[in-house]
Amino acid sequence: MHALLSEILxxxxxxxxxxxxxxxxxxxxxxxxxxxxxxxxxxxxxxxxINDNTYESIxxxxxxxxxxxxxxxxGVTASLIDIAMGSLVHQSLPSTKAAVTSEMNIHYLAKxxxxxxxxxxxxxxxxETRWVVKANVFxxxxxxxxxxxxxxxxxxxxx
Amino acid sequence: MHALLSEILxxxxxxxxxxxxxxxxxxxxxxxxxxxxxxxxxxxxxxxxINDNTYESIxxxxxxxxxxxxxxxxGVTASLIDIAMGSLVHQSLPSTKAAVTSEMNIHYLAKxxxxxxxxxxxxxxxxETRWVVKANVFxxxxxxxxxxxxxxxxxxxxx
Amino acid sequence: MHALLSEILxxxxxxxxxxxxxxxxxxxxxxxxxxxxxxxxxxxxxxxxINDNTYESIxxxxxxxxxxxxxxxxGVTASLIDIAMGSLVHQSLPSTKAAVTSEMNIHYLAKxxxxxxxxxxxxxxxxETRWVVKANVFxxxxxxxxxxxxxxxxxxxxx
Amino acid sequence: MHALLSEILxxxxxxxxxxxxxxxxxxxxxxxxxxxxxxxxxxxxxxxxINDNTYESIxxxxxxxxxxxxxxxxGVTASLIDIAMGSLVHQSLPSTKAAVTSEMNIHYLAKxxxxxxxxxxxxxxxxETRWVVKANVFxxxxxxxxxxxxxxxxxxxxx
Numbered sequence: 113m114h115a116l117l118s119e120i121l122x123x124x125x126x127x128x129x130x131x132x133x134x135x136x137x138x139x140x141x142x143x144x145x146x147x148x149x150x151x152x153x154x155x156x157x158x159x160x161x162i163n164d165n166t167y168e169s170i171x172x173x174x175x176x177x178x179x180x181x182x183x184x185x186x187g188v189t190a191s192l193i194d195i196a197m198g199s200l201v202h203q204s205l206p207s208t209k210a211a212v213t214s215e216m217n218i219h220y221l222a223k224x225x226x227x228x229x230x231x232x233x234x235x236x237x238x239x240e241t242r243w244v245v246k247a248n249v250f251x252x253x254x255x256x257x258x259x260x261x262x263x264x265x266x267x268x269x270x271x
Numbered sequence: 272m273h274a275l276l277s278e279i280l281x282x283x284x285x286x287x288x289x290x291x292x293x294x295x296x297x298x299x300x301x302x303x304x305x306x307x308x309x310x311x312x313x314x315x316x317x318x319x320x321i322n323d324n325t326y327e328s329i330x331x332x333x334x335x336x337x338x339x340x341x342x343x344x345x346g347v348t349a350s351l352i353d354i355a356m357g358s359l360v361h362q363s364l365p366s367t368k369a370a371v372t373s374e375m376n377i378h379y380l381a382k383x384x385x386x387x388x389x390x391x392x393x394x395x396x397x398x399e400t401r402w403v404v405k406a407n408v409f410x411x412x413x414x415x416x417x418x419x420x421x422x423x424x425x426x427x428x429x430x
Numbered sequence: 431m432h433a434l435l436s437e438i439l440x441x442x443x444x445x446x447x448x449x450x451x452x453x454x455x456x457x458x459x460x461x462x463x464x465x466x467x468x469x470x471x472x473x474x475x476x477x478x479x480i481n482d483n484t485y486e487s488i489x490x491x492x493x494x495x496x497x498x499x500x501x502x503x504x505g506v507t508a509s510l511i512d513i514a515m516g517s518l519v520h521q522s523l524p525s526t527k528a529a530v531t532s533e534m535n536i537h538y539l540a541k542x543x544x545x546x547x548x549x550x551x552x553x554x555x556x557x558e559t560r561w562v563v564k565a566n567v568f569x570x571x572x573x574x575x576x577x578x579x580x581x582x583x584x585x586x587x588x589x
Numbered sequence: 590m591h592a593l594l595s596e597i598l599x600x601x602x603x604x605x606x607x608x609x610x611x612x613x614x615x616x617x618x619x620x621x622x623x624x625x626x627x628x629x630x631x632x633x634x635x636x637x638x639i640n641d642n643t644y645e646s647i648x649x650x651x652x653x654x655x656x657x658x659x660x661x662x663x664g665v666t667a668s669l670i671d672i673a674m675g676s677l678v679h680q681s682l683p684s685t686k687a688a689v690t691s692e693m694n695i696h697y698l699a700k701x702x703x704x705x706x707x708x709x710x711x712x713x714x715x716x717e718t719r720w721v722v723k724a725n726v727f728x729x730x731x732x733x734x735x736x737x738x739x740x741x742x743x744x745x746x747x748x
Contacts, residue, residue, distance in 0.1 A: 116295050117276050136275050148339045154313050180307045186372045187350025194346040213345045217376045217694040219721050221714040237698040244696050374692050376535040378562050380555040396539040403537050434613050435594050454593050466657045472631050498625045504690045505671040509664025531663045535694045
């Protein structure tokens, strides 16, 4: 493993070393259970509940998540949205229930540039078997870069 | 960097070492321009044109892309779909044009389990300014796990 | 009622009389239970099962359904799609079950012109509680004018 | 035409006569240019601008728009949404521009019951070539029965 790392470092630019370091930090946080998934580590996500019905997830906008045009990759924005909506639902459900995304609709509105991408999700509708959630993604200058809705099926949690 | 790697390796399980190795291989392929983005390296994606109008992208279904339920993360499936649809559009456009995703709609249908996830995308509609693409994601046993449509705006490519 | 009809007829063009006649025929077919809804009568819809998994609904493209640009109204196309998808689900379900549309996504692709609009719907996915259906709308010249997906929740039928 | 009307009236219930009367009134308002489309007359829609960025369209919830379960038809709700979103865009555009719906996504949340259905639309995003609009539909008791987003392409208006 160290050999592979050396091989990578040998040919790397400063920027690439920085990216790799961020990635390894994410892996470490996954191993220590700070993150529950490698995806969260890759994104470097941090989240918190803003109020009863609003959840915020933030990712640094670094080269690790860019598309070839040097802006946030649409797949990354979709991942941020899915996590922000799903986490809001999960943390609101009783411990006997879980949720799975059944549908997601995203409108991409502006370039994901700046220092970080901030996603705010809110519950629009709740029933026994289904929750509908909306989410907006903003950049530092408060421009909305994506707006989304998601449909979640509520299922019994396997213990 | 080696110190951070050692720290990670020290406490790691075999499975975690395997994940880390795959991740580093992805980084290496990004540096050597085999991949154009870190996201592609993280996903371990491989793609090819099946015929004039059909494009296939495959990712290995490994722990790196799992959600806490040990199945493919919805955000990862969304990323796979976005890449498969966007790549099809880009490789069909003349070199003076580029495409940006303006809208994506995904229905999640079944668990992303098995050895790999395979996404097939097809163009449904083309105009001067807009392409509409569909994509289906399958697992090894040919079960469809997601179906999607995407809307792409065609813009002049900046040179 | 006849007075209101006279009043309308007095100032009407030939085209308007034709429209009104079609509308009254739709009302008559609703009363005789040929149609189950006034909407179906307004649209002048006719439907049939093409094969086990494909359902076709056709509406005449007449002024009654036009927007101010003299082409099929987007709301009418949406209605045609909802009916074609929902009818396919209902006629495939056992008599103890019913379905309600929980989500619909429509891409409008080309002008709804020509003699009639033909919608073909197909089931993409079935589970105990949820069906996902796709639909495409074509005009006479076989141009696809809209493509859609719908999500249906399966519920017990109240007797 | 009067013969057809008589035929319909002969076998009609009071409720059916009421429906027919409403429908004829809609036709009359279409002829007098109070409504620009027969669809608007069928729906009995009335609209107004609430503020710079919010538009409201209301339809009476009468049998004319019901599905076989005696609640508002999903296609009718879709039509209401399409009209409320499209009208907001059109009345905000300069007279040299027009808009066409390119995509619409609707989540159906609750039964369309009560006296009337009220749709409020708001612009989320504007560019030279594309507007994104959201809409929510409410019933009398303020329950949200549908939430939607729409994508509009801005084109030159043909004079």
